[in-house]
Structures are given as C-alpha cells and as structure tokens.
Amino acid sequence: MKERKTGLQMTRRDWLRLMGVSGFAAGLAACAPPGTAPADEAADAEVLVDRWTTGLVDPDISGTFRIISWEGEGEIDKFIPFIEGFFEERYPNMEVEIESGVPWGDYWTKLPTQIAGGDPPDLAWQHQSRGWVYPDKGWSHSMQQYVESHPPDGWPDDWEPKMIEMSTYKGELHSLPYGWVTWGLFVNRDITDSVQEYPFPDDWTWQDLREIAKEATSGEGMDKIYGCRIPISDKTLWAVSMTWGADLFDTERTRGNFDDPIVEEAAKYLWDLRWTDGSSPTPGDEQAMGLGGEFLFASGRIGMHMGISDIAARLDSAIGDKFPWGIAPIPTGPNGRFGYEGGAQWMIPAGSKFPELAYELTRYVLSNEDILPTLGIEGSLYPPRLSLAEYGLPKGWEEKIPNAKHALLTLGLEQPTYYQYFTKYQEWAALWSKWMDPIFVEGKENITEALVGLNTETNELLGAA
Amino acid sequence: MNTISTEAVQSQPAASIGTGAGPMGTERSRLMGNLGAWGLLSLGGIVMLVPFLWMVLMSFKSLDEVYTFPPQVLPSQFLFSNYGEVWDQVPVARFFSNSATVAISATLGVLLTSSLGGYSFARIDYPGRNTIFLLYLSTMMIPFAVIMIPLFVQMRMLGWINSLYALIVPGLFSAWGTFLMRQFMMGIPKELEEAAEIDGCGHFRIYSTIIMPLCKPVLATLAIFSFMGFWNDFLWPLIVISSRDLKTLPLGLAGFQQRVALNTPWHLVMALAVVSVLPILLIFIIGQKYYVRGIVTSGLKGAA
The missing domain is CATH 3.40.190.10 (Periplasmic binding protein-like II)
Structure with missing residues (x-):
C-alpha cells in the first residue's frame, strides 16, 4: 500500500506546482515597467537658474x-x-x-x-x-x-x-x-588626375562631369572602374533640373512639372550616365559587386562619388592610405548650383x-x-x-583637403532654395517608384512616357488634375 | 512512401534496362522521378541553408574580411572572440532574458487558451457555436497595422506601455491556434469522450485527462510556431518598449546594427544574430518529431 506523505513532505507533483507558481510570480515581477529612481537625493541639490532657464x-x-x-x-x-x-x-x-x-x-x-x-x-x-x-x-x-x-x-x-x-x-x-x-563629389585622384586637374574648378558643369566620367571609366566586368557614382532619386533629378532652370513642382507644391522639357533632359542625362555611357554603376552592378554607397568609393573603383558632407569623416577612415582623394563642389549651370540638402x-x-x-x-x-x-x-x-x-567638417582637414570647406560648405550654401517636401510626399514617393524605377533601376528607355505618367498621377494626387 | 529497389534494378537483364517497357521500365521512371525530386529538394535545402551558413561564417570573420571583395566564404581565422566582444558591447543576457520571458509566457498562454477554445468549438455543442467560431476566425483577416493604435491605447490605459506585459498579454489569445486545436480535436473519436462521461467525468476532466494527452503533436506544433513568432516579433515590441532594459533580442539586434550609422560592425551583428537564432533552432530540433506529426494530422498539410 502506498504510504501517505504528511507534514512538510512534498510529492514530486507538489514540488513542480511550487516551482511553477514561483516561476510565474518571478516572471510577473520581471514584466513590470521599470520604476523611477527616488529623487530624494536630488531634491536637496541647489537648482541652477541662468540665461538658459526660461x-x-x-x-x-x-x-x-x-x-x-x-x-x-x-x-x-x-x-x-x-x-x-x-x-x-x-x-x-x-x-x-x-x-x-x-x-x-x-x-x-x-x-x-x-x-x-x-x-x-x-x-x-x-x-x-x-x-x-x-x-x-x-x-x-x-x-x-x-x-x-x-x-x-x-x-x-x-x-x-x-x-x-x-x-x-x-x-x-x-x-x-x-x-x-550639403552635397559634394568625393574624388579618387588616382582615377581622375589624368583626366581633370585637381582641385576641380568652381564653375564646372554637369556636362563636364559626364565627360570626365566617360574618360575615367575603364575595364570590364568585376575589374571595371567607374568614372562616377551618381545616386538617382527625385532629389538628384531636382538638382540637375534646377541647375538648368526647371523645378519638378510648382512653388506651392500643388502641381507637378515632370512634362517640362528641361526635366526630361535632366532625366535623360542621369539615365545616360548609367545606361549609355556606363560610367556610373547601375543598381545591378552594385549588387553584383556586393558593395554600395561610400563603401564602393572606398574600395577604389569609383572616380567621383556624389555624397553628403557628413560622410566625409567615415570615408576618411574607410579609405585610409589606399588612394589620394579630394572633394569637388556640385556642378553648376545657367540657373546656379544646387548642392544644399x-x-x-x-x-x-x-x-x-x-x-x-x-x-x-x-x-x-x-x-x-x-x-x-x-x-x-x-x-x-x-x-x-x-x-x-x-x-x-572633420577636424584637421585644412591641411589634408584644403578645399573641403570651400567645396562643401561655401559653395553648398550658394544655393538660393531647397528641395521642399510636401504633406503628401510619402504617398507621392510610391508614384515616383512606380514610374521611375523601371527607368533608373531597370534601364527601360521610355523616359518621356514615364515622366508624363508620373506627372498625370502626381497632379491627381495633389488635386491639380 | 516509395522506396528505390536497387536489387530489382541490378537483377534485371542489361538489355531490358532503358527500354522503358514492362515493370522495370516503370521502376526506372519511378527512380528517375525520385532522383529528380531529391535533386530539387536538395537544391531548395541548399538555397535555404546558405544564408544561415553565411551568417555563422561571417560571425567568425574580422570586419576587414567582411568587406573583402570578392567575398571569401571561409574566414582566414575563426575569431571566437567576436562573441565575447558582442557580449561586452551589448547587454545580450538582458535581451535574451526578456525575449525568453515573453516567448515562454506567451507560448504557454497560447497553448492554454487555444486548447480550451479548440475544445469548446470541437467538442461542446451549444447554440451559435459555429457563428462564434467563424467570427473569432475572421479576426485573422485583420492586419496588425489596423489594430496597432487601438491596442496601444489599451496598453496605455492599463499602464503597460514600456513593460513586458504589453508583449505577453495581447499575444495570449490566438485565433489561428484555436483553429489548429479545433481541427485536431475534431479528429479524436467521440467514443473516448462518451466513455469518460459514463465514468462521471465533466468537461474539464475530459479536456485535461482524455483530450490533452492525445493532442501532444498539435500542441508541439502550436508551441513551436508561437514561440518562433514571439521570439522574432519586432514591430509591436518596437512600438511599446522604450527602455533599453526591457528590449528583446530583435530590438537589441536592430539597435546594435544602428549604432554607428553606415558603419555597422557586421561581424558582431552576425554573432548576435547567431545567438538569437539558437533557441529557435534548439526548440525545433527537440520538437521536430511532434511538429511534423502535428502538421500532418491537424490538416495543415494538404494530404495526410
């Protein structure tokens, strides 16, 4: 006959129950929101009242x-x-x-x-x-x-x-x-010095960039050196279009302007860099190389990399002594320079x-x-x-890259206006992807048709149709 | 299941092999079919395995090697110290403990509520049962984004924002889990229940002593799926948790990746990712037998 356990003797099941309840209680305690520390010590401290106190x-x-x-x-x-x-x-x-x-x-x-x-x-x-x-x-x-x-x-x-x-x-x-x-062109001088003397002139243009990039491009496949890397987005298209005299929208952001011939010319220019000249890597090229953005530039395979000023210090440490490099301003044009982000x-x-x-x-x-x-x-x-x-700007750059302040900061501030986001921008970004990704990501050639489509849907979204 | 009869193939006269005629022809085409299927499955397996292996191998590399081009598969030196380094830089134990608390508690809760719900829908007759079940099931159609703000408001009213309760309690009830349990329980012979009733058992007794022991495979399936879901959950914890001390592993991993913008220490991120995957891997290995059986017998798989 089974002996009955009495008093403090516990069966295995009792023990498991106790452990379960204890574990559950510990778990509940652990879930509680973190408490605030008592402020008693701080309460007696002398409070500072100065010009920053309103x-x-x-x-x-x-x-x-x-x-x-x-x-x-x-x-x-x-x-x-x-x-x-x-x-x-x-x-x-x-x-x-x-x-x-x-x-x-x-x-x-x-x-x-x-x-x-x-x-x-x-x-x-x-x-x-x-x-x-x-x-x-x-x-x-x-x-x-x-x-x-x-x-x-x-x-x-x-x-x-x-x-x-x-x-x-x-x-x-x-x-x-x-x-x-601000935006600038980070320049690998090992690649560009033979084509363009450094520092680049302040009045260089987008056409100059295209010519330099074409000349600096060499090699094939995995050994290819690209003359430039220009990321393409609505902002890049805006910067090039504005340089040549056209905005992507009206001033109030109530109507699209993508059917403007200058905008079309700017889009064609950016497309040509990737698909006609092959001087700027396509997204597919970058995927194949397994590197993108500033890392691609730091790998030494890009002549001119368009990037924003705050990557300068990171680039510096990523490049190290691999190659001499410098900074050129964003190219200018008849309507000015648009390098302000x-x-x-x-x-x-x-x-x-x-x-x-x-x-x-x-x-x-x-x-x-x-x-x-x-x-x-x-x-x-x-x-x-x-x-x-x-x-x-990174400390100690006056000696290392003497024109950094001039190219990035002084000329970056020249821009009279900026790319104005609008209240429906996030919805609009989906339209940009719909119409422009086939052009700039996949390399389809029907730029005019895509811009007209984008413009029509933009106006519908903005209520200007 | 088909088996390959190599003996049969070997005993066949050479002349008849390859003619495609007779039983041996059938055998041969079956063999070819199996080889094709295995080939495809192996290819699929490799495709699935490569990212995982890549993660493991990268976790032993140096940062320089991570960015080497063309990429090297094997690290030149296995740096086990990466794991120590990530442990030093990130409160891994804290993240791990938070994830474990949430995943274990919520999984146990889901098992309890889903099995009770499934039992009710499968074994008890009451008016409106099917309508209630369909209504409950229809909640699966509502995307999480739709209920995110109401749920957040609820948690705020309960004072549970920035606490693990907000991660556990909303997850305790699962329409999918209830559906899974109901489907499985409907397949259990009614006679077992009737016999228990004759012996004087009530519903809870039948549920706990007759039905539940028979539900082990489906419970294991539900446990694994739920645990994986809670362990990997990212968006909801991100929304309700602000304090670093309460972050779960996926949040810790994302935060670590974000630490130095565009200069991510990928080798360490991968080490942390390996650590975060280990429990799921372990649970899957332990529960694999039940998991497969549960899928086959609960109607999740097309042909049982």
Whole structure:
C-alpha cells in the first residue's frame, strides 16, 4: 500500500506546482515597467537658474522626460552629457529616458503610433521630409510662441535661413534645426588626375562631369572602374533640373512639372550616365559587386562619388592610405548650383507632457555656442548656427583637403532654395517608384512616357488634375 | 512512401534496362522521378541553408574580411572572440532574458487558451457555436497595422506601455491556434469522450485527462510556431518598449546594427544574430518529431 506523505513532505507533483507558481510570480515581477529612481537625493541639490532657464517651468517639476531618436549610439552619445547635465543642474527631480537607434523606417511608424495612442515622447528627432506632414496632421507642438518670448541664441540672423524655412509651416515654427548637410563629389585622384586637374574648378558643369566620367571609366566586368557614382532619386533629378532652370513642382507644391522639357533632359542625362555611357554603376552592378554607397568609393573603383558632407569623416577612415582623394563642389549651370540638402530638427510631439521643458532643453542644446562645436565634432552635420557651421567638417582637414570647406560648405550654401517636401510626399514617393524605377533601376528607355505618367498621377494626387 | 529497389534494378537483364517497357521500365521512371525530386529538394535545402551558413561564417570573420571583395566564404581565422566582444558591447543576457520571458509566457498562454477554445468549438455543442467560431476566425483577416493604435491605447490605459506585459498579454489569445486545436480535436473519436462521461467525468476532466494527452503533436506544433513568432516579433515590441532594459533580442539586434550609422560592425551583428537564432533552432530540433506529426494530422498539410 502506498504510504501517505504528511507534514512538510512534498510529492514530486507538489514540488513542480511550487516551482511553477514561483516561476510565474518571478516572471510577473520581471514584466513590470521599470520604476523611477527616488529623487530624494536630488531634491536637496541647489537648482541652477541662468540665461538658459526660461522661467516657464517649475524648478521642482518631477516626472520622466522621454526623448526619441533614430540616431545610433555613435551620434546620440554626443548629446547625452549635455542633456543629462541640463536636467541635473536645473531640474534635478526629472528623470531622462533617451531611446536611440530606432531603425529609420520603423521610427516613422513608432512615433505616430505613440502620438495617436496618447503616449508620445516629450522630444523627438524630426526630419525635413516630414517637416510639413507633422504640423499638417496636428502631430507637432508649435514652437512659435516660445521662440518669440524666449528666442534661442543668435536667432534668427545667425541661423541657417533655409533650415528655419523648412522648420516653419504656415507661419509657425514647429521644430528647431539641429544640423544640416550639403552635397559634394568625393574624388579618387588616382582615377581622375589624368583626366581633370585637381582641385576641380568652381564653375564646372554637369556636362563636364559626364565627360570626365566617360574618360575615367575603364575595364570590364568585376575589374571595371567607374568614372562616377551618381545616386538617382527625385532629389538628384531636382538638382540637375534646377541647375538648368526647371523645378519638378510648382512653388506651392500643388502641381507637378515632370512634362517640362528641361526635366526630361535632366532625366535623360542621369539615365545616360548609367545606361549609355556606363560610367556610373547601375543598381545591378552594385549588387553584383556586393558593395554600395561610400563603401564602393572606398574600395577604389569609383572616380567621383556624389555624397553628403557628413560622410566625409567615415570615408576618411574607410579609405585610409589606399588612394589620394579630394572633394569637388556640385556642378553648376545657367540657373546656379544646387548642392544644399537640408537636415534634421528637434520637435515637440503633440501631447508631450512637458512642452515648455522640451523647448527649454532644445534652446539650451541647439543654440549654445559652448555645446554646438562638440556636436559637430568628427564631421557630423553642420551645426544650425552659421557662425559655427565649419565645426561640421572633420577636424584637421585644412591641411589634408584644403578645399573641403570651400567645396562643401561655401559653395553648398550658394544655393538660393531647397528641395521642399510636401504633406503628401510619402504617398507621392510610391508614384515616383512606380514610374521611375523601371527607368533608373531597370534601364527601360521610355523616359518621356514615364515622366508624363508620373506627372498625370502626381497632379491627381495633389488635386491639380 | 516509395522506396528505390536497387536489387530489382541490378537483377534485371542489361538489355531490358532503358527500354522503358514492362515493370522495370516503370521502376526506372519511378527512380528517375525520385532522383529528380531529391535533386530539387536538395537544391531548395541548399538555397535555404546558405544564408544561415553565411551568417555563422561571417560571425567568425574580422570586419576587414567582411568587406573583402570578392567575398571569401571561409574566414582566414575563426575569431571566437567576436562573441565575447558582442557580449561586452551589448547587454545580450538582458535581451535574451526578456525575449525568453515573453516567448515562454506567451507560448504557454497560447497553448492554454487555444486548447480550451479548440475544445469548446470541437467538442461542446451549444447554440451559435459555429457563428462564434467563424467570427473569432475572421479576426485573422485583420492586419496588425489596423489594430496597432487601438491596442496601444489599451496598453496605455492599463499602464503597460514600456513593460513586458504589453508583449505577453495581447499575444495570449490566438485565433489561428484555436483553429489548429479545433481541427485536431475534431479528429479524436467521440467514443473516448462518451466513455469518460459514463465514468462521471465533466468537461474539464475530459479536456485535461482524455483530450490533452492525445493532442501532444498539435500542441508541439502550436508551441513551436508561437514561440518562433514571439521570439522574432519586432514591430509591436518596437512600438511599446522604450527602455533599453526591457528590449528583446530583435530590438537589441536592430539597435546594435544602428549604432554607428553606415558603419555597422557586421561581424558582431552576425554573432548576435547567431545567438538569437539558437533557441529557435534548439526548440525545433527537440520538437521536430511532434511538429511534423502535428502538421500532418491537424490538416495543415494538404494530404495526410
């Protein structure tokens, strides 16, 4: 007969039950949201009141201030000490939570969901491509009143004016610029010196580029050297078209202009680089080589690489001593030079729990001349204030690439206008892919037909049909 | 299953082989068919395996080797230190523990709720049963993007944003799992249940002692599918989790890849990817027998 167990004796089943319940309880405890650290120690600290304090925020304010960015740790780490320092000195009862490294595409899913779901971060990285979208949908908090009552240092005269325009929607400032970039041609002098003397002249044109690229192209198959690498997008088409005198849209972005002969000529020019001359690699070529973008240039197989200024430092480390290189400005033309890209901003999402605090922090970090040189260090974005813009170029470049500042910064700023994104840009981008990918990715030749198709559907989308 | 009778082929007079006539001709065409099928399957297997092998091999390379052109298949030196390095740079244990907490809890929950739901739909008669089942099933047609914001609002109201509850609780109920369980349970003979009823068993007793032990294969299938789903889930955790301490492995992996924009340490990313794949691989190997049987017997496979 089975002996009955009594008292503290446990059967195997009892033991498993106990373990199960304990495990479940431990699991539940582990699932809880992270608690906020007690702020008692900080409460007694002396609070700093200085010119960066607007007086709009109670110094005893408490809670968790949340920031979100797509930037990875390499970039965001530069901001963290200043952000943390700001709170420690001025608002010691506040906790700061910075979420960085959200993949670019997912960032634009997460942020609207948080805003629509009523739990947005208090400060968010904004990009010019969404500069009109968020204010139009009511997703961003206007900064206009704050800027008028407590302007940032140097505002507005020392701030890059095109970036201010990009941050403004219907007369209201909705974000504060934190950096911007320009385009340039990164030149492998081992390939181009025999064709074109370096430095390239300021007045070189897109036609000059085509000729140099053709001459510099050599070899076949996997050993081929390409004279240039020009990424093709609506922006590139815009830059070439504008140089020759035509915009892709009307000024208000209510009508497409893709049936303009100049736009067609520009599209044909870009197509020829890839498919007629073979001097710029096609997407298929790049796939076959297993390398793309700046890595392709760093591998030594590209004569002139069109890229934005903030890749300069990375290129420098990727190239090392492999070949001598330099920088040429974006080619010019009858209507001017269009090598200005734009940049990114900080914005206060609608529903932020601490909008005044968010503005104060933004003003402190993004206009402070003691901080901005550090943010631009190692060749990142140009800081938003013009007097400090050169800190966006890598340190010690005056000797290494003497014309870098002139080619990238001085001539990049020549541009009178910028590529203005519009509220339906994300929807429109699908139309661009539909009509232009067969041309520029697959190499189909019916450019005119595709541009007309794109124009018709663009006008339908924009309500101009 | 067809087997290849090599003895039969060998015993046939040489002259008759290849004529395509008679039983040997049939045997030969069957052999050729099998060889063709195996060839295709092997090719498919290799295509599936190459990215995985590439990931493993890349995880042992140096960064320079990753960018070598033309690419080298084998690393010149197997750098096991990559795994140590990634461990130093990223809180792998924390990510792993979060992923495990979510995947294990939610999988156990899905097994419980789906089996209860499946039992109800398959074995209990009540008015509107089929309508309710169809309604429940129709929730599978709603894309996640549609329910994302309402779900986020729900989680916010419960105070579960930035907590693992938000990853576990919404996943506890699965229409697909319920469907799978129902289909399997419908195939269990009614007589077993009737015999239990005669012995005085109620529904819960029948469910737990008669039906569930017979459902092991389908439970294993559901467990593997669910575990893989929860382990690999990316979008929803990305939306609701902000704190680094609560990130799961896919979020950690994406964040690590993003650390230095356009200068990704791919060898380390691959090492982390290998670590993140290991549990799924292990679970699949352990549950493979049940998994295959579950697919065959639950109606997931076309011909049982």
